[in-house]
Amino acid sequence: MKAFRIFGRSLRDSFRSVTRNISLSLASITCIMITLIIVGIALIIGFNIQTATKELKSDLSIVVFVSNDADEFDLKGVETQIKGLDNIVSVELKSKEELKEEMMEESDTFKNVMQNWDESENPLLNTYIVKVKNADSLSATAKEIEKINSVSLVKYGEGMVEKLLLAFNGIEKAALIAVAALILVTIFLIMNTIKLTIFSRKDEIGIMRLVGASNASIRMPFIFEGMFIGLIGAIIPIVLLTVGYYKVFDVMGGKLLTDIIDLIKPGNLIIKIDLLVLLIGMLVGMIGSGSAVRKYLKV
Secondary structure, X not given: XXXXXXXXXXXXXXXXXXHHOHHHHHHHHHHHHHHHHHHHHHHHHHHHHHHHHHHHHHHOEEEEEEOOOOOHHHHHHHHHHHHOOOOEEEEEEEOHHHHHHHHHHHOHHHHHHHOOOOOOOOOOOOEEEEEEOOHHHHHHHHHHHHOOOOEEEEEOOOOHHHXXXXXXXXXXXXXXXXXXXXXXXXXXXXXXXXXXXXXXXXXXXXXXXXXXOOHHHHHHHHHHHHHHHHHHHHHHHHHHHHHHHHHHHHHOOOEEOEEEEEOOOHHHHHHXXXXXXXXXXXXXXXXXXXXXXXXXXXO
């Protein structure tokens, strides 16, 4: 019961303290608001970059040309062997007749040249479009496919693809590092702002110690106060980030600079970002307050 009484009294005292020391509380809340907005924007950008790189990687494919003398049985054999490899997501056959029709639709020049070809005159090769699970292993998978009987040629944009993968991985890592660095800076700023707020009230804590208050009963109100300050400081960033991202998504038509890259739809992303911002604000507020009371005031 004593623990519940301390808990209830701590909640009450923390509410009173926030309103009683309104100028200091507002300073902490303002710092939290500004830094959490920056962190929220960084998280949104980071998640979108991560998703975009994954989508671009998933679009990379291997084009497998089958020998012209391969019959239906050979084609099935090639398909079965490709599907048996570890890194395969899907295998799609494009017959040479389908390729001819697609090329004729894309260009009038091709149409004029190809429209009179019959099946025996068609020099195109039956082709498999292969999607892989791990784009980083694209080259190794292509080399395995080259060993299959009846495979004439394998293309996956070698040379250029390796450079693209290197760029994608670099962008992804840079985004993660930037987000992590911003979160650390935010934690540092918020904790130090709250520590200054608590430090300015050392006389109040000294009086509490003189009248025999226990360490727990002194710390708890300040920890809850830090939590409330973090909670209040997270409200405006949450509103701004939610409204702002919906607006940006609508204005940009759900695309990121180009039609190739899609922005993440707001729904689940905004819920995730808002929860992270709220959690960061509350946890950092609590940790900052508890640390200040313990470390700086030697309680």
